[in-house]
Amino acid sequence: MRKEKKINNHGMTAIEMLVSFIIVSAIVIGLFDVVMNYRNKQQIESIYNSVVAYSNSLQKTIQDDLIKKHVNHVSNVQAQQIDFYLDNPQETTHLEIDCANGQIRYGSLDNVINYPIPEIADLTLSTDSKIDYIVGNVNLVRITIVLEHPNLENEHYTFQIVSPLNFTSA
Amino acid sequence: MGSAKKLNNRGYMLLETLIVSVFLMTIFTLLYTNLFPLVGEYDRYKDYNTVEATYIAHWMRKFALDGLPDNFYQQASTQGYIDISDCNQYTNQNMASWCAGFTSVAQVKQVYLTTYSTDIFKNFVKDNHAFSRAFQEYIAYLPSYAKNTSKQNYYRVIVAYELDGRLQFGTIELNKNAASSIPSESTSQINVADSANGLLTVPPSQASQGDIITLEATPDAGYQYGGATIVDTQGNTILTLSADELTFEMPAYSITIIPNWSVIS
Numbered sequence: 068m069r070k071e072k073k074i075n076n077h078g079m080t081a082i083e084m085l086v087s088f089i090i091v092s093a094i095v096i097g098l099f100d101v102v103m104n105y106r107n108k109q110q111i112e113s114i115y116n117s118v119v120a121y122s123n124s125l126q127k128t129i130q131d132d133l134i135k136k137h138v139n140h141v142s143n144v145q146a147q148q149i150d151f152y153l154d155n156p157q158e159t160t161h162l163e164i165d166c167a168n169g170q171i172r173y174g175s176l177d178n179v180i181n182y183p184i185p186e187i188a189d190l191t192l193s194t195d196s197k198i199d200y201i202v203g204n205v206n207l208v209r210i211t212i213v214l215e216h217p218n219l220e221n222e223h224y225t226f227q228i229v230s231p232l233n234f235t236s237a
Numbered sequence: 238m239g240s241a242k243k244l245n246n247r248g249y250m251l252l253e254t255l256i257v258s259v260f261l262m263t264i265f266t267l268l269y270t271n272l273f274p275l276v277g278e279y280d281r282y283k284d285y286n287t288v289e290a291t292y293i294a295h296w297m298r299k300f301a302l303d304g305l306p307d308n309f310y311q312q313a314s315t316q317g318y319i320d321i322s323d324c325n326q327y328t329n330q331n332m333a334s335w336c337a338g339f340t341s342v343a344q345v346k347q348v349y350l351t352t353y354s355t356d357i358f359k360n361f362v363k364d365n366h367a368f369s370r371a372f373q374e375y376i377a378y379l380p381s382y383a384k385n386t387s388k389q390n391y392y393r394v395i396v397a398y399e400l401d402g403r404l405q406f407g408t409i410e411l412n413k414n415a416a417s418s419i420p421s422e423s424t425s426q427i428n429v430a431d432s433a434n435g436l437l438t439v440p441p442s443q444a445s446q447g448d449i450i451t452l453e454a455t456p457d458a459g460y461q462y463g464g465a466t467i468v469d470t471q472g473n474t475i476l477t478l479s480a481d482e483l484t485f486e487m488p489a490y491s492i493t494i495i496p497n498w499s500v501i502s
Contacts, residue, residue: 087254094258098265108276115283123288130292139425139490142473152470152490157426159470205338225401226289229343231296236303236330 111218117185118214122226125171125182129210132160133230140232141208144200149208150176162210164196171212190216193223206232285375290396290407296339297348298394298411300324304332305350310413313350313392317357321394322348346404347372347397353410354383355393372397375406390414426491434460434498444487452483456498463499467492 304327324336
């Protein structure tokens, strides 16, 4: 006599497996997209932090001289360079925006220091960077530095230094 | 007798998958909804109290210290805040000009003088549609500084300025007890170059911008004063005086006077 093999109901159906696989795949793809977005954001923030650190360091260096040493007047003013005459102590400092080499040069005439922009791929010192010497009832200088990178907001980061010249209370 | 219904495993894997999926989606949704506002806040904070904003607030503080009459500080103390954006209010000394020039170049939009504790000003700005949303958010972000009660005669200067199409904000404390650190008059050095055939003296050796300087020429025998050349510290010629001129107006920087002596014909 042949023994009939009893079929049981253990295991899962193919339909179950297929639907489960589709659900899990959809979740993974959705989460992968979110994770990649945050990873991109982290890379962008890393670039932004480097740029901000550079801008803060440069601003402090230049502003400290202009304020604490009292900038008296300027000369040799061009679109991307200027000389500051400081009173306390008396000295002349030179500022130059060197877009070709991606650096800002600043310091006393006999010791101009190079401040290269952060070494980040595609980060450049824009030719929109400029120095404005404003003459009127009072004289001021405005230094605008623009750093360009495709991942930055609006693809650039701008900071500026505005300083009165020979500020006195009279 | 009825037979017990046998349970099978059909559908359990799908059910388990659905339960786990719902569980995971709930957790990630909770995480996302809580993290997303933080990311938005972090982006906003980039515009708050930057180094640049602090230096702009520093200059507005200088103008306020030197230029605002005392009644403005009394008013700020009484009502908790006062709008000092209008440079015409800086009537002392020549701060109105400095304020107007600086705010124009730096694109300063709003300046407020508040008490050291910002509680009153925060309540004023909150839900006040006269202020932009960005300004309201910045003021809401500021600490109240209410716990520091030792700061007598201290105030706060709050500035809003525009850079690259975005409003940026900064604040700095103002000590009304301190005098302005800028001297009321800045003097520059007057040097006289050594020269043969005569002696040129200039009292005093220092002067302020705008002062009238009078030269004293003592030529040697056979020579006469032939004018002078005035140069700055870099050797650039600023002014040339003729033989008839012995006075000039002092510029804002140190100078050297090079006298010319001509032979009496």
